[in-house]
Amino acid sequence: AQSVTQPDIHITVSEGASLELRCNYSYGATPYLFWYVQSPGQGLQLLLKYFSGDTLVQGIKGFEAEFKRSQSSFNLRKPSVHWSDAAEYFCAVGAGGFQKLVFGTGTRLLVSP
Amino acid sequence: GAVVSQHPSWVICKSGTSVKIECRSLDFQATTMFWYRQFPKQSLMLMATSNEGSKATYEQGVEKDKFLINHASLTLSTLTVTSAHPEDSSFYICSALGGASGETQYFGPGTRLLVL
Numbered sequence: 001a002q003s004v005t006q007p008d009i010h011i012t013v014s015e016g017a018s019l020e021l022r023c024n025y026s027y028g029a030t031p032y033l034f035w036y037v038q039s040p041g042q043g044l045q046l047l048l049k050y051f052s053g054d055t056l057v058q059g060i061k062g063f064e065a066e067f068k069r070s071q072s073s074f075n076l077r078k079p080s081v082h083w084s085d086a087a088e089y090f091c092a093v094g095a096g097g098f099q100k101l102v103f104g105t106g107t108r109l110l111v112s113p
Numbered sequence: 114g115a116v117v118s119q120h121p122s123w124v125i126c127k128s129g130t131s132v133k134i135e136c137r138s139l140d141f142q143a144t145t146m147f148w149y150r151q152f153p154k155q156s157l158m159l160m161a162t163s164n165e166g167s168k169a170t171y172e173q174g175v176e177k178d179k180f181l182i183n184h185a186s187l188t189l190s191t192l193t194v195t196s197a198h199p200e201d202s203s204f205y206i207c208s209a210l211g212g213a214s215g216e217t218q219y220f221g222p223g224t225r226l227l228v229l
Contacts, residue, residue: 044220103156
């Protein structure tokens with residue numbers, strides 16, 4: 001069965017510092033991978049997605065993610081974090097094609113001044 | 114583009130009453146929509162897949178008679194929580210399948226339900 005692991009429950013980063021959020025997946029075929037962000041009390045906003053092609057994908061708000069098949073990973077990165085980036089970040093893999101999403105447990109990002 | 118709305122954004126109701134939540138794709142048509150439930154500080158759990166013009170497909174453990182889903186048009190799906198009880202209190206989020214090849218889920222802002 002498909003699964004997604006986000007090993008970090010919380011991460012605190014200083015404003016202006018770089019960020020990397022980890023995501024590992026388990027899926028038998030070529031995965032469809034997504035990163036979503038959720039602000040408190042809000043729905044999810046799509047940051048970026050990977051289906052095929054270039055393994056480094058660019059998203060909104062200055063985020064990027066790199067697909068590494070050998071490591072079954074799809075880590076999210078940002079070179080310089082802003083206070084407004086504080087939120088919950090979810091990695092997801094499309095199961096059954098992309099009709100269903102299996103979500104990781106999320107990583108809460110805290111940004112310190 | 115790809116905006117999904119939900120109404121209401123929050124609702125408080127008495128135990129035993131029914132509550133209807135609407136999910137609309139505002140600028141695209143969605144033959145498939147999804148309903149999720151999210152408990153505090155937890156991830157999203159898929160409840161059901163809603164397909165326009167057909168019956169919803171429920172995930173294992175989800176009571177289809179309690180959570181009625183109707184997808185009557187290409188832009189609207191509704192979730193009705195029937196005979197709500199306090200344990201149904203949660204954050205309900207819908208998504209609509211869109212994108213160039215219908216491959217991306219776009220999420221609504223969520224509905225917070227509190228059953229007293």
